[in-house]
Amino acid sequence: MLQESNRIKARSPKGVIPYSTVVRLAQYLRILERLQSVGTARISSNELAKEAKVNSFLVRKDLSYFGEFGVRGVGYEIKGLITEVRRILGLNKERKVILVGVGHLGRALLSYKGFAEEGFTICGLFDSDPAKIGTSLGDLKVRSIFTLEEFVQDAGPMDIGIITVPAFSAQFVANSLVAIGVKGLLNFAPIPLAVPDNVIIVSVDLTTNLEIISYYLLNQ
Amino acid sequence: MLQESNRIKARSPKGVIPYSTVVRLAQYLRILERLQSVGTARISSNELAKEAKVNSFLVRKDLSYFGEFGVRGVGYEIKGLITEVRRILGLNKERKVILVGVGHLGRALLSYKGFAEEGFTICGLFDSDPAKIGTSLGDLKVRSIFTLEEFVQDAGPMDIGIITVPAFSAQFVANSLVAIGVKGLLNFAPIPLAVPDNVIIVSVDLTTNLEIISYYLLNQ
DNA sequence: AATCCTAAGTGAAATTAAACACAAGCTTGC
DNA sequence: GCAAGCTTGTGTTTAATTTCACTTAGGATT
Numbered sequence: 001m002l003q004e005s006n007r008i009k010a011r012s013p014k015g016v017i018p019y020s021t022v023v024r025l026a027q028y029l030r031i032l033e034r035l036q037s038v039g040t041a042r043i044s045s046n047e048l049a050k051e052a053k054v055n056s057f058l059v060r061k062d063l064s065y066f067g068e069f070g071v072r073g074v075g076y077e078i079k080g081l082i083t084e085v086r087r088i089l090g091l092n093k094e095r096k097v098i099l100v101g102v103g104h105l106g107r108a109l110l111s112y113k114g115f116a117e118e119g120f121t122i123c124g125l126f127d128s129d130p131a132k133i134g135t136s137l138g139d140l141k142v143r144s145i146f147t148l149e150e151f152v153q154d155a156g157p158m159d160i161g162i163i164t165v166p167a168f169s170a171q172f173v174a175n176s177l178v179a180i181g182v183k184g185l186l187n188f189a190p191i192p193l194a195v196p197d198n199v200i201i202v203s204v205d206l207t208t209n210l211e212i213i214s215y216y217l218l219n220q
Numbered sequence: 221m222l223q224e225s226n227r228i229k230a231r232s233p234k235g236v237i238p239y240s241t242v243v244r245l246a247q248y249l250r251i252l253e254r255l256q257s258v259g260t261a262r263i264s265s266n267e268l269a270k271e272a273k274v275n276s277f278l279v280r281k282d283l284s285y286f287g288e289f290g291v292r293g294v295g296y297e298i299k300g301l302i303t304e305v306r307r308i309l310g311l312n313k314e315r316k317v318i319l320v321g322v323g324h325l326g327r328a329l330l331s332y333k334g335f336a337e338e339g340f341t342i343c344g345l346f347d348s349d350p351a352k353i354g355t356s357l358g359d360l361k362v363r364s365i366f367t368l369e370e371f372v373q374d375a376g377p378m379d380i381g382i383i384t385v386p387a388f389s390a391q392f393v394a395n396s397l398v399a400i401g402v403k404g405l406l407n408f409a410p411i412p413l414a415v416p417d418n419v420i421i422v423s424v425d426l427t428t429n430l431e432i433i434s435y436y437l438l439n440q
Numbered sequence: 441a442a443t444c445c446t447a448a449g450t451g452a453a454a455t456t457a458a459a460c461a462c463a464a465g466c467t468t469g470c
Numbered sequence: 471g472c473a474a475g476c477t478t479g480t481g482t483t484t485a486a487t488t489t490c491a492c493t494t495a496g497g498a499t500t
Contacts, residue, residue: 017439018457019432026431030410034387044477053412056477057459064479072465072478089431090438097430104331108324114410114427120434160433167254184433190250190334192273200436202429207334209422210317211246211309213380213404214340216420218310219237238487264447276447277489284449292448292495 008080010067010087021062022089027052028059029085036078044075094119096158098151098182100126100173101165102142105188109162110137123158124151128169145176152180160184167191174201228300230287230307241282242309247272248279249305256298264295314339316378318371318402320346320393321385322362325408329382330357343378344371348389365396372400380404387411394421 031051035043045063049056063069063076066088070076086092097120099106109115110122125142127133132142143151152158161177163170163185170189177185178199187193187203195201251271255263265283269276283289283296286308290296306312317340319326329335330342345362347353352362363371372378381397383390383405390409397405398419407413407423415421 020457022432022435023428025435026428027412027425029431030425030428031412034411045479046477051412053414055459057461058457060477060479061458068479070478071467073467073476075477088435090434091431095430095434095437104328108328109426111324112426115430118427118431120427120430159437160430184437186429186433191254192247192251192271194273198440200433202433204424204426204429205247205250206329206332206424207338207340208243208246208250209406209424210315210335210340210380211249211311211338212242213406213420213422214310214315215242215245215308217315217379217404220418240487265449266447275489278487280448281450281488288449290448291497293446293497295447 008067008069008084010069010084013065017065021065024052024054024058024062025085025088028062029082029089029091032078032082032085036082041078042075043078043081045070048076091119094121095160096156097122097160097162098124098126098148098158098177099162099164100145100177101163101188102127102129102132102137103164106162106164107137109164110140120160122162123155126151128165145173148176148180158182160186163187163189163193165189228287228289228304230289230304233285237285241285244272244274244278244282245305245309248282249302249309249311252298252302252305256302261298262295263298263301265290268296311339314341315380316376317342317380317382318344318346318368318378318397319382319384320365320397321383321408322347322349322352322357323384326382326384327357329384330360340380342382343375346371348385365393368396368400378402380406383407383409383413385409 028048031048045056045059049059052059067084069081069084097115099110099122102125110125115122122140125137125140126145126148127142128145133144135142158180159182161182163173165173167189170187170191171193174185174187174193174195178195183199185193185195185199185201187201190205190207192203193201248268251268265276265279269279272279287304289301289304319330319342322345330345335342342360345357345360346365346368347362348365353364355362378400379402381402383393385393387409390407390411391413394405394413394415398415403419405413405415405419405421407421410425410427412423413421
């Protein structure tokens with residue numbers, strides 16, 4: 001009998017992958033990890049689709065961009081699928097993260113357990129407020145935003161920057177992060193940021209999300 | 221000469237509005253409010269598009285679902301457009317919000333200024349931790365999640381619930397909120413929630429967002 | 441007052457994403 | 471070892487969204 005892992009035929013995707021597929025892959029991963037933690041070993045596209053609140057065609061289509069991870073007539077081995085999805089998302093190595101803006105939201109993200117579980121390590125804290133610079137949060141010291149350069153010279157290159165500063169300084173922070181070689185930004189400031197094409201930026205606007213809800217409260 | 225406001229011809233949208241249009245409207249609003257605060261009075265679809273990092277066709281199309289708010293050859297009056305977009309999004313009346321889960325993230329959201337500025341008032345705080353229940357945050361008392369019912373009997377119906385509890389209790393909280401008549405949910409727990417069709421739910425998964433960035437770090 | 445200029449509004453075309461149906465392949469039972 | 475049954479993987483169809491090109495209309499200028 002074949003080893004389970006031999007069934008998995010990964011492939012490099014032919015064309016460009018829809019952004020929504022990437023989003024769903026991350027959601028599937030969350031679901032798979034939860035199911036694995038309660039002892040589930042195997043899942044069908046139908047069951048996974050039900051958990052993710054999408055339809056099963058979409059689950060299979062999303063996965064099939066990257067390979068054949070299932071067994072026909074049987075389903076997907078959760079352990080192997082987690083490994084594959086983590087590989088697809090680039091989670092098989094540690095990602096170094098800088099957090100800029102140590103206000104309420106920044107501190108909440110710092111204490112958020114989910115990041116570390118997926119391999120995201122917050123390595124540096126930065127702010128512009130002299131009252132905060134020099135203080136310690138957890139085992140990290142808050143540094144001046146103007147010392148980013150020397151930080152990476154010391155600590156090595158960083159992968160991702162999290163921006164939790166007010167809107168008026170967000171573009172400056174983004175520019176500073178790009179200048180030290182950060183290639184991914186997670187932005188919580190309520191302003192669209194301009195970054196070079198080779199930098200990926202994902203924005204989360206908390207107020208916008210409430211406003212979207214407000215719209216749908218009004219319209220069914 | 222006509223009054224500016226007379227130029228605005230609002231209309232009820234014919235078909236269903238794309239979700240992404242609703243998202244962009246909220247983003248346009250943020251931009252318009254910022255420009256207004258620095259004294260800008262008028263903007264063209266081209267300028268607004270540049271600010272929002274979309275193209276100008278899309279700006280005009282998004283707005284045209286709801287009416288004719290601009291003046292050909294001139295552009296849009298910012299003050300009037302803000303009024304219209306706020307009306308479209310249902311922001312012309314106060315929205316009552318309940319926050320469930322008074323951990324780090326919940327407290328950060330509680331102190332977030334942006335909500336109140338757009339008319340979202342956090343009226344109630346709830347948690348299941350006996351150590352937190354009874355304590356005060358700002359001018360609000362943390363209540364037991366099991367006292368939701370009597371809270372709305374006292375304080376009146378609530379519009380939106382914000383869920384900042386761990387994944388394992390999020391569905392229970394969602395059910396409880398739906399049971400007291402909340403029709404909109406903003407969910408920060410990393411798990412898809414099942415709610416009735418007439419309840420709108422927007423989810424923000426912080427880890428997922430980092431994973432999306434991680435994917436694109438790997439693939440250009 | 442008439443003409444020119446500019447930018448909004450919008451039907452049509454192109455693109456993109458989702459839904460579907462079905463063929464392919466593995467397992468299990470006889 | 472063969473057939474039946476189940477679920478994956480995927481080519482095709484359908485639907486939704488974005489882009490585009492062009493028409494329309496207001497305002498400024500002469």
